[in-house]
Amino acid sequence: MWFAASVIVAALGRGCLAASAAxxxxxxxxxxxxxxxxxxxxxxxxxxxxxxxxYCGGTWKGIESKLDxxxxxxxxxxxxxxxxxQVDEAYHGYYQTDLYSVNSQFGSVDDLKSLASALHSxxxxxxxxxxxxxxxxxxxxxxxxxxxxKLFNKASDYHSFCSIENMQNQTELEKCWLGNCNxxxxxxxxxxxxxxxxxxxxxxxxxxxxxxxxxxxxxxKNVNKDFFPGWCGSAGVFCMGEVSExxxxxxxxxxxxxxxxxxxxxxxxxxxxFQQKTNMSDLVxxxxxxxxxxxxxxxxxxxxxxxxxxxxxARFPSATQDMSLVLNAIAFTLMSxxxxxxxxxxxxxxxxxxxxxxxxxxxxxGYNQQAPLYKQIAYLNQIRNHISAxxxxxxxxxxxxxxxxxDVIQLRKDVIRTVLTNQGEKGGAYTLTTQDMGFTKGETxxxxxxxxxxxxxxxxxxxxxxxxxKPSVLVPESALxxxxxxxxx
Numbered sequence: 016m017w018f019a020a021s022v023i024v025a026a027l028g029r030g031c032l033a034a035s036a037a038x039x040x041x042x043x044x045x046x047x048x049x050x051x052x053x054x055x056x057x058x059x060x061x062x063x064x065x066x067x068x069x070y071c072g073g074t075w076k077g078i079e080s081k082l083d084x085x086x087x088x089x090x091x092x093x094x095x096x097x098x099x100x101q102v103d104e105a106y107h108g109y110y111q112t113d114l115y116s117v118n119s120q121f122g123s124v125d126d127l128k129s130l131a132s133a134l135h136s137x138x139x140x141x142x143x144x145x146x147x148x149x150x151x152x153x154x155x156x157x158x159x160x161x162x163x164x165k166l167f168n169k170a171s172d173y174h175s176f177c178s179i180e181n182m183q184n185q186t187e188l189e190k191c192w193l194g195n196c197n198x199x200x201x202x203x204x205x206x207x208x209x210x211x212x213x214x215x216x217x218x219x220x221x222x223x224x225x226x227x228x229x230x231x232x233x234x235x236k237n238v239n240k241d242f243f244p245g246w247c248g249s250a251g252v253f254c255m256g257e258v259s260e261x262x263x264x265x266x267x268x269x270x271x272x273x274x275x276x277x278x279x280x281x282x283x284x285x286x287x288x289f290q291q292k293t294n295m296s297d298l299v300x301x302x303x304x305x306x307x308x309x310x311x312x313x314x315x316x317x318x319x320x321x322x323x324x325x326x327x328x329a330r331f332p333s334a335t336q337d338m339s340l341v342l343n344a345i346a347f348t349l350m351s352x353x354x355x356x357x358x359x360x361x362x363x364x365x366x367x368x369x370x371x372x373x374x375x376x377x378x379x380x381g382y383n384q385q386a387p388l389y390k391q392i393a394y395l396n397q398i399r400n401h402i403s404a405x406x407x408x409x410x411x412x413x414x415x416x417x418x419x420x421x422d423v424i425q426l427r428k429d430v431i432r433t434v435l436t437n438q439g440e441k442g443g444a445y446t447l448t449t450q451d452m453g454f455t456k457g458e459t460x461x462x463x464x465x466x467x468x469x470x471x472x473x474x475x476x477x478x479x480x481x482x483x484x485k486p487s488v489l490v491p492e493s494a495l496x497x498x499x500x501x502x503x504x
Contacts, residue, residue: 034140034228036274036318039253039354041403041410042091042140043396046358048326049096049121050106051376053077063376065367070106071376075122075130082133084382088362088389089396092140094231098127098221100165102151102198107326107374108144109233110151110198113165114217124224131226140228142255145221147214147246148234149193149200156192156199166217167203172210174202189239205242214242215249222250229253231320235269235276236260243272255320255354259327263304263311270314278319278353280304285323289344289437290334294421298347302416305352316413321353324361330373332366339440339484342391346486349395350433351426352414362389394500398431398463398488401498406430418450425449430494434479434487442484449476452489459492466501468492 050073054061057080063071078095085093097108100116108118117124131141150167152159156176162168177191194200204210221227230247235256247254255275258266261283269276284301287293305313313319323344324330331344341364349355360367363380364387367373383389402409412429419425422442426433432452436442454460454471461468462479464487469477479487495503 044092044356045085045090046094053081059378065371065374075126079130079133088393094142097144142229144231146233148237152199155196218250232256267313275318289340295419295424316352319353322356324358329369337439343435343486432489438484444482447479462487
């Protein structure tokens with residue numbers, strides 16, 4: 016499997032510098048929470064209790080030593096935690112103090128450059144988390160010593176203090192401060208031309224110095240929208256923003272200001288449907304919301320960041336241990352629209368609760384490449400990488416709903432058709448006749464997850480064997496040549 020996937024990955028490469036949205040569209044991202052992924056000493060037993068909220072020792076050298084663990088899963092990019100210098104014990108990277116210095120807990124300048132080089136030698140991209148909204152101060156707002164900050168070192172570089180009292184008030188979101196008296200986050204005045212100029216210079220140098228291919232932008236909804244086009248333009252690489260809001264008409268319009276946003280509206284729908292809280296109509300509505308109209312829908316669904324877990328939310332298995340539900344949710348993440356993102360630990364079926372519980376040390380798993388979800392994700396990535404490399408229309412094809420009922424949905428994304436269910440492991444064995452899938456009469460179609468073969472009817476449909484609530488990924492035999500999938504060489 017690794018050899019076939021690596022050949023496909025090589026076919027995706029378009030260079031490592033100035034990676035554009037088009038370059039990223041066919042990529043898949045593995046999210047690395049730097050402090051909890053791998054230690055320089057290679058330990059798999061070093062204790063790490065997420066509840067303590069302190070550094071556990073993950074480093075850039077540790078990541079570099081485990082890149083093949085990620086590559087062997089078929090991923091073609093990684094997203095790492097913010098790299099800037101931090102207040103003490105800001106192991107996550109969101110309380111920065113000096114934009115031009117790196118976090119020494121994670122390693123040196125040379126370590127970060129080495130990681131970028133190691134990724135590019137594997138034809139993988141580097142995405143770095145960045146925080147344009149705020150700095151970090153270990154105390155109350157009225158104790159902030161602005162001279163402590165190395166770039167924005169005067170009060171006029173920040174909005175005057177106010178606390179966010181109403182999360183529905185956009186002015187408050189953009190101009191007031193996050194945090195409390197444990198950690199205050201002085202809010203950068205990104206309406207100031209002096210601040211904007213310095214931010215543009217910094218992001219350009221960060222991307223250049225560390226050969227960064229893409230940015231994940233933190234706290235987007237807390238920054239004025241018109242800041243982003245110029246800032247991302249200065250970066251010169253793909254920008255994906257975090258707009259942590261489930262309302263589609265609020266989140267998707269941010270794509271007018273940057274290449275992509277994390278698809279939080281779809282995340283919440285996936286969680287509800289595959290936790291059996293709602294039926295499949297929820298997914299249908301979520302997909303339709305992206306297509307609503309030019310003002311309130313997605314600019315480009317194929318560039319959204321599609322995810323099921325991240326470092327801020329309780330893990331999916333924390334609410335259910337039903338493996339069939341997990342498999343269906345992961346299949347949607349990798350086979351539907353957008354750039355799929357898998358958060359470290361999903362492949363090991365980690366089940367931590369809300370932040371900080373979801374920030375477990377991956378080394379506790381021993382980096383088991385035989386884990387069932389590791390192998391499933393690797394296989395789905397192999398399928399996606401092969402189709403992306405051999406079917407030019409796949410990456411830009413928007414997923415369509417072909418049919419659905421309460422607990423089954425049939426989707427099409429170009430040559431790949433997916434049948435998903437939230438019946439769970441108790442789902443019985445039965446035959447499902449597809450609807451409006453549009454296969455060619457008489458062609459052989461495979462469920463690539465089982466390698467079962469079907470023959471398309473006169474109406475272009477197949478009769479799919481469903482069992483145990485597992486997903487089906489249907490691909491015409493003709494599209495599998497040379498893939499290594501189901502023994503097609």
